[in-house]
Ligand SMILES: Nc1ncnc2c1ncn2[C@@H]1O[C@H](COP(=O)(O)OP(=O)(O)OP(=O)(O)O)[C@@H](O)[C@H]1O
Ligand SMILES: CCCCCCCCCCCCC/C=C/[C@@H](O)[C@H](CO)NC(=O)CCCCC
């Protein structure tokens with residue numbers, strides 16, 4: 134479609150055949166939509182109206198009408214019609230997307246060519262769409278359906294959208310990560326992982342690691358300014374929790390995720406770096422959990438054969454064991470962000486809080502850079518006995534917990550929500566866990582504290598004692614439990630950190646949130662009409 138003077142793009146309005154009738158079809162390239170309308174008055178069952186943003190058109194194809202289609206209605210007496218099918222994103226309930234299609238026809242060959250050319254040009258103008266993707270499939274994630282899901286549900290959509298792919302079916306853990314250090318990454322417009330959170334984590338480590346290596350950044354330095362990773366990752370959910378996909382798309386559904394990749398969505402994501410004694414351990418985007426979630430994960434690793442059910446089994450077992458852990462948490466509050474973890478509003482597509490926070494952080498870094506200053510903002514220190522310490526970079530909503538561990542956490546605001554669940558009774562802890570699944574405020578308990586932070590450190594009592602050379606009471610002779618109260622739940626051993634579903638070797642860690650370090654093929658969770666709580670600029674301004 135040629136541009137009009139002044140950069141304007143034209144409007145095509147035609148009467149085209151659809152089914153047995155003629156419809157008024159409009160392509161408004163300037164405003165970016167395709168619409169088709171039944172011109173009959175509503176009382177004659179007309180007036181139906183469909184509307185698709187051009188950014189959500191997947192493909193257009195020439196179509197051969199079959200005998201039956203050609204013989205219906207008015208075409209039978211006319212010359213052979215020309216037809217084309219437009220494939221587009223059809224939005225269903227609960228953030229589910231499907232590939233819809235509509236076939237238009239006309240007898241005028243010139244009109245047909247005009248439509249085909251205009252639609253094809255419009256598709257070519259969608260510059261953020263990927264053309265060539267590198268795909269990693271974990272055949273053993275979740276219910277071991279990754280390969281089938283990709284082949285049956287995703288590959289046909291990619292080929293419809295003319296996306297070419299190089300597919301690697303992983304043969305061992307860390308295959309994708311290692312491979313990302315070797316491939317010619319510039320060949321690709323994105324990387325897709327088919328699997329769960331663990332598989333995503335592998336791909337993310339490969340990409341961020343590769344980026345730092347190529348830029349000469351030492352990942353072992355906890356204060357190193359990491360280089361942003363601009364190559365987007367797409368997640369096709371085929372794991373056990375699929376929390377990252379659910380929290381960034383609103384549903385864990387392979388077709389929906391494939392369509393977000395095809396239309397070239399982009400959602401920046403905060404990433405936390407985790408260090409121990411100036412040694413890099415891992416990055417995290419969803420949950421860093423010590424105590425309950427660490428113990429659940431550690432136990433569940435031995436039960437991988439159970440598939441996703443292993444988390445329910447190990448979760449129940451960990452809940453019954455009711456272990457708590459002593460330690461010290463120090464953190465720097467995130468003062469740059471407008472939101473707070475107790476907000477009623479959630480992070481949604483185009484989130485204003487995320488945009489503002491990013492600007493604010495960039496300004497702070499610029500000022501600090503000019504003055505060559507270190508970030509010396511205050512640290513708060515909390516010592517205590519905890520059943521769980523959870524740091525989440527995003528809400529961590531997933532099918533097990535639809536609103537997540539911190540419903541108001543933001544995807545890209547440069548902060549994490551640090552949730553401290555202190556020692557309490559089993560019944561109270563159960564009440565807390567139940568609130569992960571219902572609408573009640575999970576922070577409204579005297580034993581739960583939540584802080585929005587930009588960095589934190591944790592040391593367990595055990596490692597503090599070891600460092601100060603205090604003998605660890607009865608550890609060797611009496612196993613891991615308290616010598617004085619063998620029946621109590623005081624555990625003098627350490628828990629392990631659950632880092633996006635992987636265990637960490639060290640309990641003492643240093644964590645820093647890196648604002649928008651990477652990007653996903655997603656757009657955040659879209660606002661629904663009934664989603665009144667979603668942030669808009671005006672709601673934030675009113676609260677200032
Ligand atoms: N071919 C393979 N053989 C064994 N392990 C693999 C292979 N490919 C990937 N992995 C590892 O499997 C681990 C788990 O995979 P994945 O995250 O896909 O599923 P999951 O653990 O069931 O789901 P979730 O992480 O959502 O709970 C990942 O950490 C990944 O490193
Ligand atoms: C009485 C009912 C109480 C039920 C409470 C259920 C609470 C479920 C909350 C789930 C929160 C998941 C947070 C995301 C963690 C992922 O990075 C990680 C890897 O996939 N998954 C787990 O660790 C899996 C963790 C699963 C724990 C059960």
Ligand SMILES: [Ca+2]
Pocket residue numbers: 403525526527542543544545546547548549
């Ligand atoms: Ca965040």
